[in-house]
Amino acid sequence: MKKVESSRIREQIDETGRIIEKFGLSPMNGRIMALFTVTDSPELTFEEIVAFFDASKSVISNSLNYLLAHKLIDYKTYNTGRKRYFYLTDRFFVVYFTEVLSAMTELREEVYKTLSKRSPGHPEVSSRILRWIETANLFEGNISKALEQLKKE
DSSP: OOOOOOHHHHHHHHHHHHHHHTTTOOHHHHHHHHHHHHSSOSOEEHHHHHHHHTOOHHHHHHHHHHHHHTTSEEEEEOTTOSOEEEEEOTHHHHHHHHHHHHHHHHHHHHHHHHHHHSOTTOHHHHHHHHHHHHHHHHHHHHHHHHHHHHHHO
């Protein structure tokens, strides 16, 4: 990896990492994912990642193992040695869109139950809840289509 020490690049990685954290990743996992999106290198070694973050080897190792286990990154080796070269996979959006769909379905089912138990005394509230469910259905449909497309690629 080229020595990318500019504060602008580091700020970009921190900002992107904070956004990725919103998908449920730890701060270091988010920063590592962000590093892969910002660097020009298609793959990075363990040593390059440790050096970039100036973090302990165990912290980086734990993060890489988590990202590998969740198939957000993968690695390859070359005949030249035992070094592993890590790279991003296409699974990030598949994994998280699937989780969003699951949560959306579960929430929608629970809201349906709640709606069926509401008294008819305040139809405007029930009407708002129905509109929310319609919007959730539309959202779910669009994410499902996007997921199907990602899985085809």
